[in-house]
Amino acid sequence: MVKLATARECRAYSLGGGGAGSSARNRWEYINAGVYVFGAVLLAGGFLGQLLPWAGSSRPGLAVAALGLLCVLAANLHDLLAHVAGVDYRLGMAGVDYQLALVELAVPAVQSVGTVLTLVAVVFFEIQKERGYRHGLAKHGLNLLIAGPALWCLGSIHNICQVYERASGHVQLLQKSVQIPFLLGSTLFLIGGIINRHHSFKLLGRTWAWFGLIGSLLFLAGGVLNLLKVFKTQQMGGRGLEKLRGGAQERLSMEREGKVPLILEHGGRRGDPAMPPPPPGSYKDALVSSAS
Template identity: 70%
Template sequence: MVKLATARECRAYSLGGGGGRERAARGRWECINAGAYVFAAVLLVGGFVGQLSTWTATSRSGLAAAALGLLVLLLVNAHDLLAHAARVDYSLGLAAGADSQFALVELAVPAVHIAGTVLTLVALTFFEIQMTRGYRHNLEKHGLNLLVAGPALWLLGSVHNICQVYERANGHVQILQKCVQTPLLLGSTLFLIGGIVNWNGIHSQSSYSSELLGKSWGWFCLAGSLLFLAGGLLNLLKVFKMQQMDGRGLEKLRGGAQERLSREREGKVPLILEEGRGRNLAAPPLRAPASGQIPPPPAGSYKEAVVSGAPAS
């Protein structure tokens, strides 16, 4: 669930050169990604508010809104993973081999969050089927387990995310980084606690109850969603701040991977320079002038005009 908050220079969200148009497109997609996360958190807040309602229709629609929010979050995290892989030209072996933190954070965290979001979305789908088609023991059992497994993966990714270490990044950016990561970590913890409390409450009942999602679960998830919303707003602020910095003061790939990646890109992109280099190789080499002799200036040059127009001594 938790969106990756990274302060790396190679966080941009597309392939392409460093031109102004490409840079603007990457910045626009990054803002869309951060804004979509905020929108998904709003859907979660509204969904859990509806789920806590006493009206059955509102409760079902609230659960559907929360599922829609999880679907948007799934797309956001998938975009995070694809963006970081695309920014290194999918040279994952080069980046991960030279910088282990890139593999353990920038790639592993979105992947773990995708898995957790899928499990939680499947759990809500099971409970939606329960409300629509009636009680099914298998769906109840799997749904309750998934409500614990999904947030557990979120918490794992949140802990992994907060363990990022930047040595050369700007101090102001790192403060914003921690301000984003802390509410996301607390929100994941509340979702996990809510799932465990709900699982324990259902299994501790001596008789069957149709109330599969308790009010305590809804309150925990609502509080966690509010923390996710706060983290999303702070992440949007951090994105704007980093775009204003234009790459200055951000962390580069370690182990020389950033320089190697830049050299590989320069070797692939400049086709015009390669054509010019081929023409220069085909042209005859220039002869060095003999010692003591100054080669005459080319015809029509500024020096020739000055010399020819000077009065004879």
């Protein structure tokens, strides 16, 4: 998950774009964080159901885990759509705003693809539990259990490498406390998928379920901390947050106000009104004429 809370002066965390009201943006951000926490709870419950000795068949656990992945996918897709809405769905702005392209769009997109791959793998195993073993589905499912978490790791590493130079230490601590559990959880899912692919005599071994359970609990911890971060940053009302200058958000705001951009191509300042020429016969005109 990647949020706008510590990155943008003009937050537009809703599907209504920059014109959405502050209360609507705050509500959508809370809903997004809550859906992710609920998905992590379902994911952990699904893996726990596969480990309990009295659970019997693992099919119910896989179904619950699939529902959890759907919630995680919904939260990540909303992250992506909300960030696109923040620039009025003008994807061409990514060419002049690397933060928008490499973090706010790329990270939730990669996380969403990884979630889809993991969800497809779980569906494959659910089909085999019902209809019997099929080598093709088993092979693809085991490979997807590695590919999906690998994309989770890639997005988490990319997201955690972002450092806000001018944000307050409190804000950055909140940000890192959310990012680190997601990175650790993704890594555990990846390790579990690799071990299950090469060292398991069953289609889904208990080792994979244990790694998945611990990884899900880390996702849950990250989701709860993210909910706390959303609350804290909204209470701060923008104080101590990073104010990115010259990005897509600022360009769009200045376009709406009918202003020119801040920084000229040749280093001059934009937005400063042009100085009118001095009237004929003025003192300034005489000084300019004598200097020339």
